[in-house]
Every structure is written in structure tokens, then in C-alpha cells.
Amino acid sequence: MDKKVKAIVTRAVPYRDSDMVLTLVSLEEGRLTASARGCLKPRAKLRYAAEPMNFGEYMLAGKGDRYIVTDCVQYDSFSPVTADIDNFYSACMILELLSKLSPEPQPELFLAAVRELKALAYEGKDGYASACDFMLAALKEGGIGLDFSVCADCGAVLDGDAVFSESGGIVCAHCATWDGIKVDALTRAYIAGEDRTLPEGIKLRAKRLLADILYRTLGVRPDGSYFKERE
Ligand SMILES: [Zn+2]
Structure with missing residues (x-):
């Protein structure tokens, strides 16, 4: 057949x-x-x-x-992606996650991957931003929709540090539980899309944090080599 x-x-x-x-x-x-x-x-x-x-x-x-x-x-072929090493690593990470999350068809996630590869290749999108947006899409498709702008518990607009917990999502410091993962104010602003021009170290922190949340919630982890600082 x-x-x-x-x-x-x-x-x-x-x-x-x-x-x-x-x-x-x-x-x-x-x-x-x-x-x-x-x-x-x-x-x-x-x-x-x-x-x-x-x-x-x-x-x-x-x-x-x-x-x-x-x-x-x-x-x-998305070939312009290979011209920039950070973009290339992000594209590889997106493809690896797509593959790991797709033992069954995941049409929305598939389209999200194509969208991010296009943005990396032709629209000048930053590799870190693409990796973060793809991981947010993967979490959403996995039933873990996270809003980094508003506390999931009390509804307060987040403007400082926040906390992720598996039971509560992203919450403000007052609503935080003891077992949560701290999300510092800059990393939160980066992931929420409020400021995508932050220094590289914060972008890397955002990418690591989302990978960590992805692993805790969906049990899938991208290869560690995508998270090393490069000279
Ligand atoms: Zn709150």
C-alpha cells in the first residue's frame, strides 16, 4: 500500500x-x-x-x-536556518521535541514547528524566541496552557517574580506553593513576550526553564547540548 x-x-x-x-x-x-x-x-x-x-x-x-x-x-528546506548557529540549534531542538512528542499525530504542534522554522529561516526571528514559543505550544497541546502574564490563582497581573507549580500553573509570589519552580521577573517577561530584547543569559534561562517545565509535565526533555553557553 x-x-x-x-x-x-x-x-x-x-x-x-x-x-x-x-x-x-x-x-x-x-x-x-x-x-x-x-x-x-x-x-x-x-x-x-x-x-x-x-x-x-x-x-x-x-x-x-x-x-x-x-x-x-x-x-x-528552510536552508537559511543553517547560516546562524543559534538558529540552527534551535531548529534542531524544535525538530527533536516534535519527534519525541509525535508517536501519535499532533497536527497543531506540527504546524507550530513549520511556523517557527519559517520564522527562523525567512523572518529574522531569534532562535531563543522560536525555541520558547515552540515549547509553549508543546505545553499547550499537552494540556498545560501557561499564561506568564497573569497569576493563575488570584488573577493579579504579574510584574515581578513568579512561580510555576504543577498543580497551579504560573502564579504570583503570594499564591506560590512550597514545591514550585521560581521564575525571576526578567525570565517571566521574556517568556510572556513583554520584552524579547533581553541579554542572552536571560534568554538561555527562559529556554532552560521551559524545558524543565516540559519535562516535569509531559516527561519529554530536549538533548542537553542545546543548553550550553557558546562562546
Ligand atoms: Zn496570585
Whole structure:
């Protein structure tokens, strides 16, 4: 049985002499494994279809746990993303999280990933902002919608430090529970989108905090290498 899916390559591993094994996340069916045969040979027609970050309509043959890519119509490669190392790392983190969260189809999250990759590649969006916005979308899709602007308990507008708790969401210092994670005022303002021009250290803190919340609530954690400070 052949099938057509709109999918993005989240991982590509060489296999045998000239094949690649792809992890695809599709809009329709979530995560799939497919091999792209012969794509490492010189002048291989489907080479681009086996590149990480390629987004296209994939024609797949076979069934079960591994498909074979028979054709691909490319929508976008998001190639300008690779020009900036921070943007590239953020894109990789987004793809890794999308893959981990998509054993079942996650159409909204899939579209959020495409939106962030487009913004990184063509709209000059900052890598940290994209990573944060994608993690907020992932939390929302996982049933953990967080508002970093207003206390989830008393409704006060947040303008200082806040606290995240698994039971209460983002709350003000007065409503905080003992087991919460502290969110300092600048990190909170960054995540809420009130100020996206803060220094790099705060952006990194925001990204780490959201990754931590994602792990506590949905049990999924991006690779630690995306959180190292780079010189
Ligand atoms: Zn409160």
C-alpha cells in the first residue's frame, strides 16, 4: 500500500552503502520511519528528501514499521536556518521535541514547528524566541496552557517574580506553593513576550526553564547540548 503524507525529516542516519534511514514526522500520522534507498549515490534524485529539516509531500511504499520513500515533492528546506548557529540549534531542538512528542499525530504542534522554522529561516526571528514559543505550544497541546502574564490563582497581573507549580500553573509570589519552580521577573517577561530584547543569559534561562517545565509535565526533555553557553 502506498501512501502520501506531508512530513518533515527530524533525523537521518546513513545505512548500508548509500541508504539513509529517516525519522519523519507527518501531519497525518505522527512519527514514521522510512528508508531512502540509494540517496547517497552521486546524482541521487532524492538526496534532498533525506536531508534533516526537509519538509515535503512524501510518497511512501510498504507498511509496518518501516516504509520506503518512493518520491518527494519539496515544500521547503528552510536552508537559511543553517547560516546562524543559534538558529540552527534551535531548529534542531524544535525538530527533536516534535519527534519525541509525535508517536501519535499532533497536527497543531506540527504546524507550530513549520511556523517557527519559517520564522527562523525567512523572518529574522531569534532562535531563543522560536525555541520558547515552540515549547509553549508543546505545553499547550499537552494540556498545560501557561499564561506568564497573569497569576493563575488570584488573577493579579504579574510584574515581578513568579512561580510555576504543577498543580497551579504560573502564579504570583503570594499564591506560590512550597514545591514550585521560581521564575525571576526578567525570565517571566521574556517568556510572556513583554520584552524579547533581553541579554542572552536571560534568554538561555527562559529556554532552560521551559524545558524543565516540559519535562516535569509531559516527561519529554530536549538533548542537553542545546543548553550550553557558546562562546
Ligand atoms: Zn496570585
